[in-house]
Amino acid sequence: MTNEDFTDWVNEEGINPVVLVEVSHTAGTFYLSNKFYATETGEAPENVSYDVSLNQSFIIQRSLDAKTIGSIRVYNDGDFDDWQNLAFINQPIKVFIGDAQWPRDDFRLRFSGIIDDLIENSPNEFEIKITAINELPNINLSGNNLLLAGTINTYSIYRGSAYGSKYYKIADADQFNQVDNMTVYVSGLAKAIAWDGAYNNAFYIPSEPSPSATPYLSCKGIINSLKAFITELCSRASMPINSANFALFPDYTEIGARFVNTLSFEYILNEVLRGIGAFYVINGIGEIEFYQLKDPETAAPDIYLIAEENIIIRQSNTDKILRNLVFTHSIDHSDISQQIFTYTASNIIPVGFQFDDKAVNSFVSGTSMINENTRQRLLRSKSRKTFNAKIKRMVPNINLGMVVNITSNTTGWREGRNGIVVGITEHLTNNMAELTIWR
Amino acid sequence: MALSDNLNILFPITVNENSIAVIPTPVTTLPAKNVFNSRRDKFLRIIGTNATIKFNTNSLEETTAICLGFLNLTDSSTIRIRLYNDFNQTGLIVHDSNALPGVDPAYFQWELENLFPQVYFYSFEKVNFKSVVIDIVAPGNSQIDIGRIMTGFIFEPKKNYSLNSKWQWQEEGNDRISGNKYRIFSLDLKYLENIENDRYEYEKMKAAKQGDLLVCLQPSATGLDFLKNTAICKRVNDISRVRYRENTNKHRDLYKEVI
8 A cells, every 4th residue: 555545545534443552561562453453374463363452542642842642541351450560661652553454564653652651540441651752843845845966855854852761672672772861952962862871883974975876874883783773664664674675785884774665765764763863864965864862971972064055955935934943963073062053944944735625624613723812813923822723634644843834714814824733633543633833 | 054033142151261172273373262252353263274173061061053253264165063972072973063154155245244244153953062073164265263152052032022123233433444333133022931031031141241142133044134133242231121911021132243
């Protein structure tokens, strides 16, 4: 199933999705769902009947200024009594959605996070609190927005913050890597991700050019780190690790990998990098450079120079500039305080994202288009406020930080207005979403 | 094989779940004991085209029917049921169905795969038994799934349910494929004799709302009519009974299909 087919299905009226939840603990994985679903021989996972134990309330809330939180309520008729003896906290949890008639491969990863807490609501129900390691909002510059040395591509640029201190397993069963509070400061100082406590598995940037024009993920470091990263990359995107999807370059002193299946590349990075606290940019020669941030107090950050002139962002419309968006990096990692500078938002012009006609017609009347406190319409106010837009379907292609263009059959909104998505609340089993828009 | 025209409700007996043996060995994630679980999401899976399932009771029991539920058989499959009067299948065969079609052809004629779970219901004259051997031959299958096996007492009232009992088809959500779809059988049993009432109440109490059972509204029907009116269900309502004549009892029950 293509991503387009999936999007079409999500946009249909009244779909009744099957929600599959894979809950990890230190000794294995539990498989839960809201409806009967079983996998077949040869699928992954193989011959598994998902426990129909999810109570209907299943909400994921994501926000730019708060931790992502999710709540999954599980009905326990005794089958899960042994959960109290298992270790779940800080273990991964994944949520997939699809249709009961689909093969397992067609289900899409809807959310990937970490188990934050497990509490008992009643003798027959407990609640799994989930959170993401970080939420790196991205500016999705779709279309012909990024021109690099004559090559037109579609890539995403990230910035943002990570919240919480979580252990995230990306390698073998007995190896955990800790992601500390990772914050990209406006001034450029970055607090690190600590790998193994000794920074042995840090990623940093090689100096050799890309061997080809296809998206090239390069990093210098211990090969195990890259393999672990690729493994997790493919696992999250449900892609097999084979030569059809990526190729390692053994002839470089640095370790590199080229993603052959370029159509999936951005999708993969969107999911994985968000999960392990990193971001990437495109340098002037077509390389995708992968940034992992280090604690400036204990090690120099491995952030490579990106010359300003190597990044060209083509303006695709004349919508107003968003001033809150900042892209930061350093130019020399020997002196952090002086070498990190900031791009202002004037250098970045986002593309408006237009809802399709179906989504527009789905606006729930009474959605607040005004400041709830003052009841003033948000016209050209100096102060930026948020408002909520309810949508009667899930929104698989909208992410935090995305610029969206909202149109509505309401005075002042017929021509559409831009705003940034700063919060998304999804009711997965009810097939509804609520966006908090800031403008 | 139906014995009468009247309502049949199969209340399963308790069997020795630890005695179950399956050849070939089921997949580890979907083991044999799942067939005794009333949950739809717990079932047995065997890789291959043939399967033999054996299990025992705890003591000599009587039965008049066997039901296999939530199957995935193709229309070329057969099922053979043998009941023995001992635990080791070396004694007397008290009943042998011989190989019978595993699925009514109407199931595929009407493409009911996405609407009704596949249920095999076989009833016979009462026998006393201690063990069961079920042989499934399914040349069109690559794997055999069995969600439920039950055997036991058939409740069959002398006077059938009254005319205003009904069959309802429910849909949750308006998605044509994946919205939850199930049947509800609403039964108005107005003319139960005292002895029937006692047995019916006892079986309902023993099963409780959590226990599943088989409801067959039209045992003598064939094809689509039989399939529509046969389902593994659970009771929805509480138990109550009205006695309105010296020897006449009325029950009104709602059975919802297990989905």
